[in-house]
Amino acid sequence: MAITAIKGFNDILPGEVEKWQHIEATARRVFGLYGFDEIRVPIMEKTELFARSIGDVTDIVEKEMYSFVDKGENRVTLRPEGTAGVMRSLIENKLYVADAVSKLYYMGPMFRYERPQKGRYRQFHQIGAEITGVADPKVDAQVLTMLRHLFDELGITEPALEINSLGCQECRPAYRGLLKDFLRSRLAELCDDCRRRFDTNPLRALDCKATGCKEATAGAPAMLDHLCGQCDEHFSATKHFLDLAGTGYRLNSRMVRGLDYYTRTTFELVTGLLGSQSAVAAGGRYDGLISDLGGPSMPGIGFAMGVERLALLLEGERFRVSPDLFIVAIGGDAHPAAFRLMCELQRVGVAVEMDYEGKSLKSQMRRADKLSCRYTLIIGESELASGRAPLKEMATGSQVELPLDAAAISKTLGS
Ligand code: ATP
Ligand code: MG
Numbered sequence: 241m242a243i244t245a246i247k248g249f250n251d252i253l254p255g256e257v258e259k260w261q262h263i264e265a266t267a268r269r270v271f272g273l274y275g276f277d278e279i280r281v282p283i284m285e286k287t288e289l290f291a292r293s294i295g296d297v298t299d300i301v302e303k304e305m306y307s308f309v310d311k312g313e314n315r316v317t318l319r320p321e322g323t324a325g326v327m328r329s330l331i332e333n334k335l336y337v338a339d340a341v342s343k344l345y346y347m348g349p350m351f352r353y354e355r356p357q358k359g360r361y362r363q364f365h366q367i368g369a370e371i372t373g374v375a376d377p378k379v380d381a382q383v384l385t386m387l388r389h390l391f392d393e394l395g396i397t398e399p400a401l402e403i404n405s406l407g408c409q410e411c412r413p414a415y416r417g418l419l420k421d422f423l424r425s426r427l428a429e430l431c432d433d434c435r436r437r438f439d440t441n442p443l444r445a446l447d448c449k450a451t452g453c454k455e456a457t458a459g460a461p462a463m464l465d466h467l468c469g470q471c472d473e474h475f476s477a478t479k480h481f482l483d484l485a486g487t488g489y490r491l492n493s494r495m496v497r498g499l500d501y502y503t504r505t506t507f508e509l510v511t512g513l514l515g516s517q518s519a520v521a522a523g524g525r526y527d528g529l530i531s532d533l534g535g536p537s538m539p540g541i542g543f544a545m546g547v548e549r550l551a552l553l554l555e556g557e558r559f560r561v562s563p564d565l566f567i568v569a570i571g572g573d574a575h576p577a578a579f580r581l582m583c584e585l586q587r588v589g590v591a592v593e594m595d596y597e598g599k600s601l602k603s604q605m606r607r608a609d610k611l612s613c614r615y616t617l618i619i620g621e622s623e624l625a626s627g628r629a630p631l632k633e634m635a636t637g638s639q640v641e642l643p644l645d646a647a648a649i650s651k652t653l654g655s
Contacts, residue, residue, distance in 0.1 A: 248354070248362025250548075258559035259551050260365075263394065264347060267367050270390045274382065276343040276369055281325040283349060287315040293324040293529055295500025297440040304352040306362075318351035321499070322368045322544055323526070324533075330372060331535035341373040347547075359517030359549050368523075370542030372530065377474050380505045380525065381481030383541055387509065387521060388487050396553050399509040399520050402492035403482075404464065405475040406443075408503050409528065411468035416442060418461045429456040443496045449516065462493035471504055478505055497522065501529040505541065514549060521545035563591040564653050565631075566608035570601055570620040577644070578619050584646035590653055608634070615653060619644065 245251065252260055268278070287307050294300050306318040319325055326344055329335070335342050347367040354360055369386070371379050388401060407415060420442050427435055431450040438445075445453050446460060467475060482489055489507075497506050506524030514520070523543025531537040565585065569578035575598055582592045593611055595604045608616050616632050623629040623644065631652060632639045642648050 248356035250361055250363065255560060259554055259557070260547060262559045263547060263550055264367070266393050267347065267390055270386065270393055271345045271369060274343065274386045276345045279326055279329065279344045279346055281329050281346065283319050284316050285319055285325050285328065287317040289324050289328055290317050290320060293501055293533060294321065297437060298498055298500055300352065300498060304354055306351045306353055320350055320352045322346050322350065322366055323370060323542055326370055327530055327533055331530065331533055336373060336536065336538060341371070343371050345369040359514050359552055361548060365547035366544040367547060368542060368544035370540060372540040373538055375527065375539040377477035378481050380478040380541055381485055381487065383543065384482060384507060385485040385487045387543055391509065394550065394554065396550065398513060399511040401489040401507060401509055402495055403489050403505060403507045404492050404495040405467055405471055405504050406502050406506050407463055407467050407471045411466060411471055415463050415466040418466065419443065422460050423456070426456040446494045447496045464491065464493045474504055497524055501526040503527045511553065514552060517549060520549045520553065562612040562614060563593045565590060565592045565615045565617060566611065566613035567592060567594040568601065568604045568608065568616055568618045569594060570618070573621070573624055574619045577624055581644060581646060585650060588646055588650045590650050617649070
């Protein structure tokens with residue numbers, strides 16, 4: 241029996257991978273416009289990094305982490321998200337010393353032990369960006385505007401940007417108390433998870449998908465109505481700067497992110513096209529995270545987007561680039577001549593294919609067609625003798641005769 245991949249772990253095959261390259265290249269280009277540098281951090285970290293940052297009473301830490309004890313008895317975890325590792329690196333390498341403001345982006349695989357389904361896998365990929373060192377709401381607006389810009393560049397305009405504020409250490413505890421008072425008489429209607437988390441993480445009930453929880457929380461108090469003066473001001477200013485940037489949004493006072501480190505502004509890009517996997521990108525401010533991890537007291541904000549879900553939204557679009565030219569060789573002498581010309585053309589930047597095995601003319605033409613080559617060049621005995629061959633544009637059928645010379649051919653193909 242052949243060995244198969246692990247459940248929830250996917251291959252990204254040729255034909256699909258070009259879409260991923262397009263997404264990654266577009267992200268790099270857009271992030272560059274906003275002054276972000278790439279950072280690459282390990283995919284495995286000490287388990288305590290995630291437990292401490294994401295929070296003990298979150299779905300990720302409670303249920304979804306790939307954690308192991310390695311041969312040296314170290315407790316390690318395959319990263320379930322990117323922010324914790326990037327912040328660990330920022331602190332460990334003291335990146336804030338050379339420049340108090342860091343703008344970093346990353347891309348790569350993440351791991352969560354979830355039930356695999358469309359848009360939800362056990363190894364998945366995120367592209368994320370973080371700005372640390374600035375508390376000003378202009379930065380919140382800038383990050384959201386960059387995220388929207390990236391989606392626009394990818395031609396994905398359907399998702400809506402939803403924003404909320406989760407308050408801070410000053411105002412959230414009081415709100416939590418209010419919410420618990422509200423939920424206490426409705427505990428029986430909540431799902432098992434939400435009942436269990438009632439004491440430790442009652443906010444989760446607000447975005448729980450269970451019908452009972454939805455109904456029970458329908459009239460619940462909203463964090464947005466109970467922000468302290470400073471958080472309220474920060475949120476108003478964020479909305480103002482979003483307006484100035486021309487970045488549209490809607491409020492979602494029930495949005496609770498699944499990670500404990502968020503403070504103030506939180507956001508999601510939500511799509512109606514992927515069923516219950518509705519979030520394609522998500523993030524927020526994390527003003528306490530860096531100091532919680534042993535770094536200086538320093539604010540931060542960032543987001544991550546799911547590349548698999550982006551790819552699903554680009555389904556049907558073609559990103560594979562066809563070869564420029566297929567050289568058809570007929571007869572024993574034509575093959576080495578065609579091979580040599582192909583190598584010369586590849587050297588000067590033309591994407592060329594030929595048949596390596598001396599198949600029939602018909603079979604060569606079929607392959608040129610299958611590869612959607614833009615041009616064919618047919619070389620036989622008489623072309624070898626005259627040193628000239630017909631170059632045919634496949635889409636139009638139009639034909640020109642050219643010298644069998646790499647410079648002349650590449651010039652014609654380029655024009
Ligand atoms: P969801 O509500 O769908 O579980 P999440 O809140 O757990 O998402 P985040 O931790 O905020 O997601 O991660 C950011 C993005 O990463 C998500 O918006 C989504 O696009 C993607 N993502 C998260 N988990 C998975 C997964 N298991 N498979 C594929 N993509 C994922
Ligand atoms: Mg999740």
